[in-house]
Amino acid sequence: MCGIVGVVAKTPVNQLLYDGLLVLQHRGQDAAGIVTAEGHMFHMHKGQGLVRDVFRTRNMRSLLGNAGIGHVRYPTAGSASSLAESQPFYVNSPFGIVLAHNGNLTNDKELKDDMYRSDLRHINTNSDSEALLNVLAHEISRRTQGPILTPKIVFDAIEAVHSRVRGAYAVVALIAGFGLVAFRDPHGIRPLSLGRHETQEGTEYLVASESVVLDTMGFKFWRDIAPGEAVYVSFDGEFHNRQCHPSPKLVPCIFEHVYFARPDSVIDGISVHDARLKMGEQLASKVREMVPEMDIDVVIPIPDTSRDSALELANALNLPYREGFMKNRYIGRTFIMPGQASRKKSVRQKLNPIAGEFRGKNVLLIDDSIVRGTTSKEIVQMVRDVGAKKVYLASAAPPVMYPHVYGIDMPTRAELIATGRTHAEIATEIGADAVIYQDLSALIQACTDASGGVITEFETSCFDGKYITGDITDAYLDALEAKRLSPLSTKTKEGDADSRVLDLNIGVAEQNLI
Template sequence: MCGIVGVVAKTPVNQLLYDGLLVLQHRGQDAAGIVTGEGLVFHMHKGQGLVRDVFRTRNMRSLLGNAGIGHVRYPTAGSASSLAESQPFYVNSPFGIVLAHNGNLTNDKQLKSEMYRTDLRHINTNSDSEALLNVLAHELSRRVQGPRLTPEIVFDAVTAVHQRVRGAYAVVAMIAGFGMVAFRDPHGIRPLALGTHETPEGTEYLVASESVVVDTMGFKLERDVAPGEAIYVTFEGEFHNRQCHPDAKLAPCIFEHVYFARPDSVIDGISVHEARLNMGERLADKVRSMVPALDIDVVIPIPDTSRDSALQLANVLGLPYREGFIKNRYIGRTFIMPGQASRKKSVRQKLNPIAVEFRGKNVLLVDDSIVRGTTSQQIVQMVRDCGARKVYLASAAPPVKFPHVYGIDMPTRAELIATGRTDADIAEEIGADAVIYQELDALKAACTDASGGRIVEFETSCFDGNYITGDITDAYLDELEAKRLSPLSNKFKDPDGDARLLDMNIGVAEQNLI
């Protein structure tokens, strides 16, 4: 998962982009980047690490211009440690284009082959985002005649991108001298919100992965970019949009509501906070059926994402709700840290139990989901070490049994604790007295109700193995897992580990723009 933001404003946007990326930091901690547009020149700075570590005052001063895009990276394809795969990406023809992408392409291997053999374009990294940029650039090149770019050309190019590209993608790009382009895959798997801000000089436009960026930046949330829709905003502030896919149908990733998105975000009209409250209410019904005597003294969330669900569950069951863990906010989110070793090491550093809340009690822990089980196992052991009599673990999501190929880092079946195990097996594996999972239909209903009944279809492949793009085979999953486990997947890794920042001024030749 990654976070993207793009702005066309009437005043310098460097600080606004920086602040927007800080708001989206939960979506990616591996790298961050910003590109601003000043006339025909792009200014770029990107590097590995958190937003606050990548950007210094001298970097911000060099990011000139009233339009720009930004990205925070969480690696799902390519190398987690490669500076070359930090975004945004740049290509110099036509005109000069920079692009940032949230999602994961499922046919990137085919695209890269086509780029080399047919389109005669060079892809320099393992990143599917660079392939996506080159597809867009190539389709624009085929339609441009001379130094002119019209909305029709942009939308025709995006239509061609949809025809060639498969998978999940929310994209924001800038074309030097012209404007900002944003579009979303035909299923709307990855989110993209649109906001506006009225000034005396005219309307400013912002797109971002989550609506919370729109709110905190002082913009007004207009709507979500529709599945298959493209938006083109010129640097003069002219807004254009078009539906670029004939069969677009909204089926957003339900895991955004389970785990990734901030609770104060609204995605496709669904309040993440409300969806999680609904998850807790439905999970309470499952707990009641599995623990009929309610042999539970206290409900305790595993912070932070599960708090809403745990609170509502406790209210429905009439049980005390307590905060039993203190979270060190200076440790990264363990789920999105590359490598199992760092994940295991960080759990105790990240969470520390308040022993008095557990001692002598039957405890129901509530988590948003159970993916690999390593974190759950360590947390259950912590609780037992504090003197708990019984430890139950409830998950607001169903068992994760299948790889997620649309932008979430859980691609190997061997890493998923629910694959090939019963609930009882999982409880034994993590040391709990019982594990209680949400039903998939209940999870869908929780999100559908939060949408007011408007959205009834979701991308739920990690729970049921139904891949909505229709192009995922067992052979594809086998190849993906082999690539993930192969050391060659890190071939772009810097052996010295000291090239962490990239600062660029990308000049575009003067053109007589018509």
């Protein structure tokens, strides 16, 4: 999962892009990058780590221009430790293009081979985003003659991108000397919001992964970019859009509402906050069935994403709601120092129980989802250690049993606690008295209700194994998992980035790309 933002304004955008990435920091903490456009010149700075750590005052001063794009990275394809795969990516032909991408391509291997053999383009990293950039650049190049670029050329090129690329992608890109491009895959799996801001000099435009960026940056939410649609905004502020796919169909990722998106965002007309409240309503019915005696003294969320669901569930069951955990918001990355390699890293570094809320009580813990189960196991034990009598764990999402291939870094099937286990066996593994899962139909109904009945179909592959793009086979999943488990997939040796990938794309802000 990643976060992207793009803007065409009438004044310098470096601070706006920085602030926008801070708002999207929850979507990726591995790396961050900004590219600004000043006439025909790009300025770039990117690096590994949090936004606040990547950008210093000297970097910001060098990010000149009234248009730009930004990216925060949570790695889903390629190497998690490679600085070369930080975004945005850059190619110098045609014109000079930089691109940032949220999502994951499912045919990137074929694309890279096709790029090499047919398009004569070199892909230097393992990133599918670099492949996507080169497909876009090639399709624009095929349609241009001389230094002229029209909206039609851009939209025709994106139409060709849709025909060649499979998977999930929300994209922002800059074309040097011309403008900002944004587009979304034909199923709208990953979100992309569009906003406007009226000034005396004219209209400014901003696109971002979540609508909350528009709210906090002073832009008025206009609408979501539709599945298959492309938007082109010239650096002069001329707005153009076109549907670039013959048969788009909105099937958004339901996990955005379960976990990833901020509750104050609205995605495809669905308030994330409302969706989570309705998840709590639906889960309350399941809890009532599973624990008929209702020997529950208190409902406590596992912060932060489950709070809305837990509150609504407690209201529906007429049970007390309490905040039972304190979260340390200042814990960043943890490091295994000499002498600590054998010490288990505990969830207590970030989460600590308030003992009085648990002692002598039958507790219902609410979490947004249960994936590996390792964190859940530690939390349950933590709660027992401070004196809870019984510990029930309820998940606002169904059992996660399949990898997610559209932009969420799900573990392999063998690592998922729900794979091959009954609910009772999962409870035993976690150490809970019972584990209660939301039904998939109830989760879909919650999000449908939050949409006002407008959206009835969602991308739910991690729960049911049904992949909307129709190209995911067992062989594909086996290869994906083999790559994930390979010791060379992310590092050459412990602690070192993959030195086999030469970083040809990194630009510090003091350097100009063209």
